[in-house]
Amino acid sequence: MATEEKPAILVVTPMPAAPTSAGNRRRLSATCETLRRGGFAIDLAYLQHEDQVYRRFGQHPPTDAAAMGAAFDRVFSIPAATPIPLKTWTGGFAIDAWCPPELDDFVAWYFERSPDTCAIVVNYVFLSRCLNAVPKGVLRVIDTHDRFADRNLQYRPFRAEPNFFYTDRASEAVGLSRADMILAIQSAEADYFRGLVDRDVYLLPPVFAERAKFRAPGRLTRFGFIGHGNDPNLFSIGKFAHGWAASWRPDLPVLVIAGEICGSLNGLDLPGVQLAGYVDAVETFYAGVDAVVAPMLMGSGLKMKVAEALSLGRPVIGTRIAFEGFDTDHPAHRLEGVADTVAAVLSLHDDPDALATLTAACADLLARYNAKAAICEAAWLDAIPRRSARRASSPAARAPDVSTTVGAGIIVREECSLRSLPVADEDGCILVATENPSPATAREAGYPSERRRWFVSPMPDGSLPPSGPAPALPGGPVSLSPEWIHRRSLPRPVREAIAGSLGDAQADWRADGRLIGYEADGLTVVTCVPSFLVARSRATAAFLLGDGEAARELRLTGTAALARAPGLAFAATRGELNPVPASLTFEPLEIDGSASPITAARETLSHPKAVLFLSDDLVGLICLAPERNTRLEVQ
Incomplete structure (x- = not known):
């Protein structure tokens, strides 16, 4: 008897699904896991928005195409050829300012070739315009992540402007009205969306299964914060770190800060504060601290860092804003700002009874949260229509295509693969450039995630004078890897040889x-x-x-x-x-x-x-x- 094929859903996202180094990526991963538990096959369409933004700030984009290829039925990479504006000096971005036409073209292309896909889930309201290209009969879903109307007002106390999308209520309503169904991550935002548009709104907090048992520390010696370098994290942990340093003594616990945020905190040298940098596995970070602090002063949505810490068995101390969306009354979860949070850590750090009470409250909080999340998950999955889907078989993983050429004192290693994360290969070559196909070229090739990449190193014997012409580097559009340009990580003669090879680049x-x-x-x-x-x-x-x-x-x-x-x-x-x-x-x-x-x-x-x-x-x-x-x- 033939096995019935799974119904398929297309998930559209402006951030990669791996690595899960930020809260929005963890939300994306959790929603996809919910769909898999519901018996759906998932095609992932990654609009390369974050890759573009990281490069514009001179950073290498943390994108793991190989991990995404292994996790989803099919993965499509959509070049973001249209620059995405990062600032607006009006009352907010127009609702479609961050939705490039390349995404509309992809969605139309996809449904022409995948007519049996039963639903599309678009992450963020600012990509909602692509839903206009979805044929009738396909369920259109927006996973909101956050409320974006008047989000800039949160920044006023900090005398700053957001570096992320925000808009007004009327524009947000226009975007949400393009969907049949809206997902909210916490109850207050679900109520807001219901009052804004006449659409089905489903509460879908992510399930965070217990991955480690809670263990009450007898004393705090190290407490931590791990996060992405977004504005709410930077403002909040920056102010808290200075507040903690002002009160710190050698007999008090050390605050350990980890994650991508450390790249934006370079030079932060404060007593009682340690920057641990990027960590490959969050489990390693949480195993090295006795408790977690969430001193959030701004932000919306659900604080994924709080749920993640609880799922890994660590008690959490945080502000009222950090625990929005969680049902808690413990005083250490309802703090008002930096001074309250510092005082709470000082009060708790050497009180084993109070730490035991806090840990028990955190264990109970996670259990109640997950029970509610499971009910919400079941209700949403029941509302998604199913019909059989014609699935294309996933391509088998294959070894990268590699070629090596030598000249002008350098070695150039060209690789065609999914390995998008490394800035250097196993032989110590530095990543110089990555193929950046045009939307038309990507469409013709089926929006593949594989890319050609060029790694360069000096000749191993150190002889840098020319030994023949420089090897040819790409002649078409490329995305440069900024590290070798900004950090001068290659010797000058090598940089000059690369530049000579890039003279014919588009x-x-x-x-x-x-x-x-x-x-x-x-x-x-x-x-x-x-x-x-x-x-x-x-x-x-x-x-x-x-x-x-x-x-x-x-x-x-x-x-x-x-x-x-x-x-x-x-x-x-x-x-x-x-x-x-x-x-x-x-x-x-x-x-x-x-x-x-x-x-x-x-x-x-x-x-x-x-x-x-x-x-x-x-x-x-x-x-x-x-x-x-x-x-x-x-x-």
Whole structure:
């Protein structure tokens, strides 16, 4: 007798499902686990929003494509070619400001090829426009995660603006109205959504099964906080850490902070506070602390860090905001701010009876929470219609396709695989660039998650002078890995060899330029460039490319906006790259060997070609016109 195939659901998300290093990823993972327990097969569509954002901040995106490929029936990666705005100076973002047209195209493409999929679950209301591309008869669900109307008001006490989406009530209602069903993570937000739109609203707090037994500590020696580097975490733990340090003595417990947030707390050197950095397994972190602190001063939704700590058997001390969505009356769960939370830790740290009472209250809280969550889960699963789905067989895992080439003193290792997480491979090569296909190319290939990646290392014998031409790096669109650019993690001759190989890469912006002179202190070029380059608001590496000559790394030492445009062409693939007429002054970096820096620059300039700019996720190119008179005055 043939086994009945599982009904299929498409889950659309702007963040990767792995690693689960942030609260929104843990929510996504928990919802997918609920669907699996309900007997559904899941196709995951990852709009590469977070990858784009991380690269724009000069960071490598923590995305594990291999883990996602193993966890879901099919995984589709949707290039986010349209830049997502991170700031708005109005009352809020338009509801579709963060939904690029590439996602609409994907959803239409998917349902043309998967007509038996019974439902779509879209994470976040700001991606709701893609539901307009869903055919009739398919259940449309929005998992809200949070309330986004007037979210900016929480930031006013901190004199800051959110770095995440927010909007107004009318816009949020428009987005939610596109769905048949709405998921809320906690009761107060479920009531808010019911008052906003006439749609079925289901409460779906994630189930956090007990993964470790509660054990009451006799004394606190180390208590911890682990989290993502978002604004609520940064504001809250930053203020708490300073408050704790002000009260700390050597006989008091140490506050241990871990997770991605540590990358945004570099330089935080306070007594009684330890930065543990990113941890590969949260279990290791929780096993190393006696209790957890959640001193949240802002935020909405459900605090996943609280539920996670409880599921791993650790008592939690936190503010009223941290425990929103949990049914608790223990005083250590209803604190009002930093001073109250510091006082609670000081009161509890050496009181075994009080710690035992708190631990018992936490165990009871988790049991009651999970019982309620299980009832909510069953109600939601019963409401999802089922029909048989035609499933495509998942591709078998295969070894990466690897090729290695050598030249110009470097080794280039090209790999086509799902391994998106590492910034270096097992041989110590540094990740330099990742293939970034256009939406049209991705559509033709079926939106695969596999990508070509290029890793580079110096020649093992340390001989960096050229040994033949530099190996070819990609000629199409790529996403740069920012670490080797910003941290200078490769030697200068290696960086120059890479730049020479990237000279034919598809540029995000391109301009004509005129060399107006070189002196002992550098080179000056008149051109039009993106405004960020004049403001020098992004870390940028520059390389001089000569016709037939090796690339030379330059240091941008001066920029000046010009009052009058020099009449030189400028083109960009991104609308936010606004051109500014400017003069740029460069100083060549120290050159190895007997030739002086300016002599080496003159050799390259004997056949001038271009200046290549590498910054975050951008490739820029100024094409230099031959100029006989190198001492022209800028008008």
